[in-house]
Amino acid sequence: MAIESGKVTADVVEIQEFPALAQMYGVRGVPMTVVNGSVAFSGAVTEEEVLSRLLEAVSEQDDGGEDRDAD
Numbered sequence: 001m002a003i004e005s006g007k008v009t010a011d012v013v014e015i016q017e018f019p020a021l022a023q024m025y026g027v028r029g030v031p032m033t034v035v036n037g038s039v040a041f042s043g044a045v046t047e048e049e050v051l052s053r054l055l056e057a058v059s060e061q062d063d064g065g066e067d068r069d070a071d
Helices: 019-024 047-062
Strands: 032-035 039-042
Touching: 032 047, 039 047
Parallel strands: none
Antiparallel strands: 032 039
């Protein structure tokens, strides 16, 4: 999705190199995806599930949630 749209960015983090980040997000399995710091899911999921979670994150942001960045 990040390749197709300039509105989506993606980063890959090696948790062995950044254990504090893994702990902050409670990583227990990989792959783990975090969207805007508010919606997280792990494991291999379908494209439809990824889209659903992205929409969930955007909805939370539109509902007055602050814009959180998962840097």
